[in-house]
Amino acid sequence: MAAVPESHRATLADVAREAGVAISTASVVFSGKTKVSDSTRERVLAAAADLGYTGPDPMAASLRRGRSGIIAVVLEGQLRAAFLDPATIPMMDGLTDGIASLGAGLLLLRDEPGEGGVSPLTTAPVDAAVLVGCSGRTRASLEVLRSRGLPVVVIEGDAGEGIPQITLDNREAAAELARHVRALGHTDVVSVTLPPDSLRERGEVTQERLAAATVEVTVDRLSGVRSVYPGARAVSAAASSIDEGLIAGRALLADEVNRPTAVLAQSDLLAVGVIRAAEELGLRVPEDLSVAGFDGVRVDGIGDHVLTTMVQPAEEKGRAAGEQVARMLRGETPTSLHLTCRFRAGTTTAPIA
Amino acid sequence: MAAVPESHRATLADVAREAGVAISTASVVFSGKTKVSDSTRERVLAAAADLGYTGPDPMAASLRRGRSGIIAVVLEGQLRAAFLDPATIPMMDGLTDGIASLGAGLLLLRDEPGEGGVSPLTTAPVDAAVLVGCSGRTRASLEVLRSRGLPVVVIEGDAGEGIPQITLDNREAAAELARHVRALGHTDVVSVTLPPDSLRERGEVTQERLAAATVEVTVDRLSGVRSVYPGARAVSAAASSIDEGLIAGRALLADEVNRPTAVLAQSDLLAVGVIRAAEELGLRVPEDLSVAGFDGVRVDGIGDHVLTTMVQPAEEKGRAAGEQVARMLRGETPTSLHLTCRFRAGTTTAPIA
C-alpha cells in the first residue's frame, strides 16, 4: 500500500485510471448498484488499495444523491440542560434505532445562533430534523427548517399545521395517577411541578403564574391532577432534579398542620427528592406519606424504593420520531403519534392510614 | 413571498437570473467574501426572498469548499452507556465551545457498523473526529478515520503514534487524594473501583483480575491509591452509579471487624452510594467513616454533603479536544494535552477518631 499523499487524496477517477476502467464502473464497484464481473471488481479494488482510496467522498456523494445521511436533533439551550432530563438519553437511543434503516447519523444542534450570527440550522447539510421540546426559540428554528424544505418532526412540542409530532398523554396520565391516589383514600394532595416557565422560580403555582406558563408539559400534567383534585395546591420546583424535590419537599412537609398525605411529583427525580425530605423529617414512605412520580426512568440512588409512577415510553418516543423521519425521506406521508404512559404501581404509595 | 414549489427548490442560478446578475455575484451576496454594492445586494436579496431561496445548499457548498462543518464524536456502544458517566455531558458542552470558532456541529456516532455493514464512519461527511475513550473497537475506528485522512483527536484513550490526545492525570490525582486521607491519619483504607474490564463483575479486585484489566482509568486510579497505600484492598463495582456504590458499600461496611475507616471511591457516584450505605448502617460520615470520590461533577441527590473529591476538568477536556481539532483544520500542528485534576476538600472526610 502506497503512502497517502497529503497533497491530493485519490479520487474515483484516479482509481478508474489505475484500474483501466471507466469511472462509472469504478463507482459501481463501491456502490454495488449494478453487477460487475469479479475480475473487474478485483482490479478496481486493487487499484483502490494501491492508491489508498477508501471509498467515495461523502460530500461529493451527498451532493450527487441529494442526501447527506445526517439527521439533525435540535435541542434547547446547552446540552447539559437538555440532558438533565433522564428521558432524553433513552429517547436519543430510540431515535438512533428509528433512523437505523437510513444508515444516518445524528447531528446535535443547539437552537442558538452560532458565532457568525448564522444558525447552523441554515448551513448544516442535513436531510431532516427532529425538534425536541418545541418552545420559544425552537419555534423559530422550525421556520428555518421548513423554509429549507426539510422534513421535520417535533417531539413533545407545539408544532403547528401539518407537522408530524410525537406527543405524550401527559394530562390523561397525570389524571390516572391522581385517580390511583384518590382510590387509596387521599384527599389532601399537593402537586410538585416542573418549572412552568423559563423563569424557573420556586414556589406556589398561582393562577396568574399558570396563566402565563409556557411549558406545556407542566401545565398538562397539573391539569390532569386537577381534573381529579380540583384546585389542588401546586408548588413548582426550579428544575427537575432530586435536590429540587428535596427543597420543595422540605418546604411542603415542614408545616405539620397543613401537611398533605400524598404528593404527586411531576417527575421521578422530584419524587425522589420529596421522599428524601420526608425521611429527613422522620416520615415514613408510604405509611405516613404517599409519593408518586412521573417518567418511569431508572433513577440512580433511589435505593430499595420502587417509585409509583407513570412510565413514559421515552425510547419509543425517539424511535417513533425516527420512523416518521424515515417515512418522509422515503416520500411517504408521515403521521403524528400520541403515545400513552403506563401506570406502574410501586412501593411509595399506600392507602391512607 | 411566492409558495415554495416542492418540485424544484430555487438555486443560486435562479436567484441570479431573477435579479439580473451573475451567479458569482449572487454567491458573494450570501458569502459576504467580497464587497457588493448596496443596490445589487438588495436586488439579489429581493429575488431570493421572492423565490423562497434560503441560502446556499449546504451539500454543494460542502463539496466546493471541502468542508462540511461537521465534527464527529465517536462514542463506544449505546448512547446511554456513554452518558452514564456524568462527565460526558460537560465534556460535550466543552467540545461544543472548542469548535465554536469553526461554526461546526457535532455528529454523534457509535463505533459499531450500521445496518448495511458499513460504518457511518466511512460515509459520514465530517471534517474531523473526536474519539472518546479509545478502547477495543474504537481502535479500529481510528484506523478508518485516519485512512480517510481526517484529523482525529482522542480523549482519554490509547491513541498511538502521532495522534493528539487529551489525557487526565488519573494516577497522580488518585495519589493526591490518598495522601489527603493518609494525612488525616487513616491507615485502614479500601478503594471502590470502576469496572476494570468489560465483564463488569462486582467483587474483590485480585491480582489476576488487575493484570487482565482493560479499562485504563480504573487501573490508573487504583495504582495512584496504592502508591500511597501499597496493597490496599480494592473491590470493584459493576458500573459507576450510586446504586452500585450502595451495594459495594453495604458489603464493605457490614463486616464490623474488618471495616475500613476510609473509603476511596473511583467516582463521585460510587462515593455517594457508599455514604448512603454508611448512613443505613448508622455510621456517621465523616465522623465514623471518611469517604472520597473522584470527578467533581455535580451529583444530584447528595443533599447537604460536599464530597471530598478530585475535580476533573470535564468541560476543559472537551474544549481542549475541540481546540486541537480546530487547529488541525487550520493546518496548524496539534499538541497533546495532559490535564490535571484539582483537589476539593469537602465534608465527607475527617481525621480519624
Place this chain on the structure above:
DNA sequence: TTGTATGCGTTATCAG
C-alpha cells in the same frame, strides 16, 4: 457487463 456524458449547486479565480 462496461463505458459515455451530464449535471448536482456551489465557490474561487481571475479578468474586466
Place this chain on the structure above:
DNA sequence: CTGATAACGCATACAA
C-alpha cells in the same frame, strides 16, 4: 465592484 468560467467528486440514465 461585477461577470465569465472552471472545477469540486461523484452517480445515474443511457448507449454500446
